[in-house]
Amino acid sequence: MQTFTRLDARSSDFEQGFAALLSAKREVSRDVDEAAAAIIADVVARGDAALRDLSAKFDRVDLAALGLRVTRDEIAAAAGQVPDATRAALTLARDRILAFHARQKPQDQFWTDAEGVELGWRWSAIRAVGLYVPGGTAAYPSSVLMNAIPAKVAGCERVVIVVPSPDGLLNPLVLLAADLAGVDEIYRVGGAQAVAALAYGTETIAPVSKIVGPGNAYVAAAKRRVFGKVGIDMIAGPSEVVVLADRTANPDHVAADLLAQAEHDAVAQSILVTDDDGLAAAVAAAVARQLETLPRRAIAEASWRDFGAIIRVESLAAAVPLVDRLAPEHLEIIAADAEELSRRIRDAGAIFLGPHTPEAIGDYVGGSNHVLPTARSARFASGLGVLDFMKRTSVLRCDAAALAALGPAAVALGQAEGLDAHARSVAMRLGG
Amino acid sequence: MQTFTRLDARSSDFEQGFAALLSAKREVSRDVDEAAAAIIADVVARGDAALRDLSAKFDRVDLAALGLRVTRDEIAAAAGQVPDATRAALTLARDRILAFHARQKPQDQFWTDAEGVELGWRWSAIRAVGLYVPGGTAAYPSSVLMNAIPAKVAGCERVVIVVPSPDGLLNPLVLLAADLAGVDEIYRVGGAQAVAALAYGTETIAPVSKIVGPGNAYVAAAKRRVFGKVGIDMIAGPSEVVVLADRTANPDHVAADLLAQAEHDAVAQSILVTDDDGLAAAVAAAVARQLETLPRRAIAEASWRDFGAIIRVESLAAAVPLVDRLAPEHLEIIAADAEELSRRIRDAGAIFLGPHTPEAIGDYVGGSNHVLPTARSARFASGLGVLDFMKRTSVLRCDAAALAALGPAAVALGQAEGLDAHARSVAMRLGG
Numbered sequence: 001m002q003t004f005t006r007l008d009a010r011s012s013d014f015e016q017g018f019a020a021l022l023s024a025k026r027e028v029s030r031d032v033d034e035a036a037a038a039i040i041a042d043v044v045a046r047g048d049a050a051l052r053d054l055s056a057k058f059d060r061v062d063l064a065a066l067g068l069r070v071t072r073d074e075i076a077a078a079a080g081q082v083p084d085a086t087r088a089a090l091t092l093a094r095d096r097i098l099a100f101h102a103r104q105k106p107q108d109q110f111w112t113d114a115e116g117v118e119l120g121w122r123w124s125a126i127r128a129v130g131l132y133v134p135g136g137t138a139a140y141p142s143s144v145l146m147n148a149i150p151a152k153v154a155g156c157e158r159v160v161i162v163v164p165s166p167d168g169l170l171n172p173l174v175l176l177a178a179d180l181a182g183v184d185e186i187y188r189v190g191g192a193q194a195v196a197a198l199a200y201g202t203e204t205i206a207p208v209s210k211i212v213g214p215g216n217a218y219v220a221a222a223k224r225r226v227f228g229k230v231g232i233d234m235i236a237g238p239s240e241v242v243v244l245a246d247r248t249a250n251p252d253h254v255a256a257d258l259l260a261q262a263e264h265d266a267v268a269q270s271i272l273v274t275d276d277d278g279l280a281a282a283v284a285a286a287v288a289r290q291l292e293t294l295p296r297r298a299i300a301e302a303s304w305r306d307f308g309a310i311i312r313v314e315s316l317a318a319a320v321p322l323v324d325r326l327a328p329e330h331l332e333i334i335a336a337d338a339e340e341l342s343r344r345i346r347d348a349g350a351i352f353l354g355p356h357t358p359e360a361i362g363d364y365v366g367g368s369n370h371v372l373p374t375a376r377s378a379r380f381a382s383g384l385g386v387l388d389f390m391k392r393t394s395v396l397r398c399d400a401a402a403l404a405a406l407g408p409a410a411v412a413l414g415q416a417e418g419l420d421a422h423a424r425s426v427a428m429r430l431g432g
Numbered sequence: 433m434q435t436f437t438r439l440d441a442r443s444s445d446f447e448q449g450f451a452a453l454l455s456a457k458r459e460v461s462r463d464v465d466e467a468a469a470a471i472i473a474d475v476v477a478r479g480d481a482a483l484r485d486l487s488a489k490f491d492r493v494d495l496a497a498l499g500l501r502v503t504r505d506e507i508a509a510a511a512g513q514v515p516d517a518t519r520a521a522l523t524l525a526r527d528r529i530l531a532f533h534a535r536q537k538p539q540d541q542f543w544t545d546a547e548g549v550e551l552g553w554r555w556s557a558i559r560a561v562g563l564y565v566p567g568g569t570a571a572y573p574s575s576v577l578m579n580a581i582p583a584k585v586a587g588c589e590r591v592v593i594v595v596p597s598p599d600g601l602l603n604p605l606v607l608l609a610a611d612l613a614g615v616d617e618i619y620r621v622g623g624a625q626a627v628a629a630l631a632y633g634t635e636t637i638a639p640v641s642k643i644v645g646p647g648n649a650y651v652a653a654a655k656r657r658v659f660g661k662v663g664i665d666m667i668a669g670p671s672e673v674v675v676l677a678d679r680t681a682n683p684d685h686v687a688a689d690l691l692a693q694a695e696h697d698a699v700a701q702s703i704l705v706t707d708d709d710g711l712a713a714a715v716a717a718a719v720a721r722q723l724e725t726l727p728r729r730a731i732a733e734a735s736w737r738d739f740g741a742i743i744r745v746e747s748l749a750a751a752v753p754l755v756d757r758l759a760p761e762h763l764e765i766i767a768a769d770a771e772e773l774s775r776r777i778r779d780a781g782a783i784f785l786g787p788h789t790p791e792a793i794g795d796y797v798g799g800s801n802h803v804l805p806t807a808r809s810a811r812f813a814s815g816l817g818v819l820d821f822m823k824r825t826s827v828l829r830c831d832a833a834a835l836a837a838l839g840p841a842a843v844a845l846g847q848a849e850g851l852d853a854h855a856r857s858v859a860m861r862l863g864g
Binding site for chain 2: 085086088089090092093096099100103109111113117118119121122124126127129140141142173209210224227228230231234235237252253256257259260262263264290294295296300342343345346347348349350351352353354355356357358359360361362363364365366367368369372373375377378379380381382383385387391392393394395396397398399400402403406407408409410412413414416417418419420421422423424425426428429
């Protein structure tokens with residue numbers, strides 16, 4: 001029977017096995033591009049009518065009867081269904097996420113340089129943004145907070161949620177989280193049609209300028225297609241964690257953290273990297289033991305079997321370049337010198353330090369964002385933040401003296417590039 | 433004969449005409465997606481051999497003879513061909529772009545909150561980035577500086593240029609600019625095949641993690657396809673300028689600035705917005721007059737005829753919402769209260785203030801970046817900058833007391849979301 005991958009960085013065939021781990025295809029790849037394109041064209045052509053027809057077909061829901069927009073009354077009713085303890089936990093999460101992201105607001109900068117040129121830039125919020133929220137079991141209220149709060153901190157005036165309602169059902173926790181986050185509008189529509197509605201607008205849904213949030217393959221294909229017309233965030237892949245641990249780590253805790261990742265998705269990935277054979281063996285045993293009583297056992301077991309790995313390294317210091325190559329979405333470091341090791345890691349979405357910081361804290365109540373770069377994209381991308389909902393306008397002002405100082409070089413470059421009108425627009429002002 | 437568009441914001445049919453201006457399709461749209469996909473697959477399968485075959489076919493160049501990588505000797509020889517005045521101008525531009533972008537380097541932030549949680553984030557450079565440089569007439573050395581310098585300021589170790597060499601020719605100015613900017617590697621390959629080589633790597637070209645820079649429709653299609661595997665910048669559209677001017681503006685200068693934009697491309701767009709009939713008439717006349725002696729007259733004339741516009745408004749203050757709707761790549765404000773007006777504009781890529789700041793200064797030597805959001809994307813996107821070449825890693829650390837304070841809420845949310853392994857990974861540490 002196939003089991004998780006075991007690798008030893010000290011063995012001669014390690015590089016081959018590690019490369020295979022890096023390139024393991026975890027994406028569910030289907031040819032959904034054509035279908036997404038057809039759906040977008042339909043929504044552009046027929047607006048709300050297309051949303052009604054597509055929702056009837058895919059979600060078995062009658063939008064003509066229910067209305068596209070979720071009403072204040074529905075939100076209030078949903079919020080009333082949520083137990084007090086859950087509401088309190090969501091409110092704590094909201095407050096902590098808000099406090100964390102408030103520190104991300106960028107500063108404008110203006111200065112005058114030695115030539116007398118006034119320079120700088122001004123940040124401003126994107127006016128309207130859309131947040132895709134998946135329906136069904138993957139409808140996580142915590143993700144609503146993580147996507148909507150940075151947008152509100154940025155100052156976006158319209159934060160709009162689209163969420164499918166299969167068979168007419170909406171998750172009350174999602175509506176409560178949207179309400180706690182200050183979301184302005186909620187529409188019960190999902191799939192590529194919801195992305196199209198956000199990008200192009202319909203009679204009922206005014207268009208937005210940027211669309212964020214995870215979705216299935218159709219949603220991802222639609223986002224890729226509308227990119228340029230609107231901004232989009234990264235295309236989210238399956239979740240992943242690397243735990244870098246030494247003998248000081250509690251194997252039960254490490255196993256629990258690996259399984260917390262694995263239970264997300266059969267194509268999620270959990271990897272332990274350790275310099276201790278005892279820990280490796282104890283974690284492998286603990287994973288097997290904990291799986292037995294896990295409600296989402298089938299999913300977690302498939303993930304661990306197909307994509308899980310334990311990598312034995314000579315020392316945790318020697319593991320740093322391997323971790324950077326994995327560029328994990330989440331990295332836990334449970335080791336004596338966790339802090340020092342973390343400063344040497346460059347390519348990771350988020351790092352969780354020490355024995356008391358399970359990654360799940362970051363998923364919910366740490367305050368940092370849990371929307372993080374997957375599939376090795378931490379090499380070039382950041383987690384979601386306030387900057388994703390703002391843009392920068394540069395400002396330049398020359399007086400006559402500054403233009404006299406810089407103008408001749410601009411004229412020379414315009415001419416060198418064969419752009420004479422550029423050169424002229426400057427030369428004319430130099431009195432030349 | 434068709435001429436530029438005239439609109440009057442005070443007339444009853446203004447909204448219709450303005451909406452038409454906003455939605456004018458300026459993209460050259462062709463179905464190049466399939467071709468780009470086939471080229472990418474070929475490069476993935478055959479590496480350098482595919483680059484050689486495709487370059488022979490599209491660029492009539494023998495890479496087997498010339499070598500894929502441009503050598504130090506070639507760069508030195510090209511630099512030797514550039515006149516001193518041009519070199520001095522490029523060097524001035526380099527220094528000013530460097531100084532401007534050095535101010536964009538972000539700060540790490542770490543703090544401990546009231547619950548004792550240590551929080552923060554660390555910025556780091558993307559290790560390797562690729563810069564696409566178009567060949568032929570659109571090979572602008574200034575664009576090489578604008579793309580490469582922010583990457584070097586960010587701290588990228590490998591800044592790699594790909595540039596097609598039609599018939600074996602390379603622009604010496606491009607090579608000199610690359611050298612001045614500190615570019616690390618230059619390969620003479622273009623098109624979708626160059627994008628594929630950067631994203632997937634070949635025997636000669638090591639892969640990069642992000643690809644920036646403008647290109648033709650095939651390059652844009654290829655970038656869209658490799659998005660996710662690597663990061664990409666915005667898909668650049670045709671250039672555009674809005675000049676917001678009152679009666680204090682010199683009509684010859686305004687006309688020159690409109691034409692400097694128009695000469696880029698027959699689908700570039702230049703728009704004057706003014707509250708002064710005299711200025712409107714004088715600018716229209718000056719454009720016609722200046723066109724007569726412009727080397728790139730055919731291009732500029734087509735652009736002005738098909739996409740140019742003069743919009744008469746009641747007051748410049750009343751024009752502010754119109755400018756935001758246009759969300760221009762470049763905005764010049766030549767008016768008595770330019771500064772005050774500029775603060776009320778929210779959606780523009782870059783703003784040039786006053787009579788002595790022609791947009792061409794910003795193209796070359798102002799210091800700010802000339803890679804700016806086109807096609808109304810200033811509503812949600814920024815000009816290129818240092819942040820585009822960096823990424824942020826969040827860091828979180830709880831001690832036992834902090835986990836005790838936050839843990840129960842995380843357990844509650846994990847259970848509410850049906851993610852029991854998440855809840856367990858926290859509960860287990862609470863001694864529960």
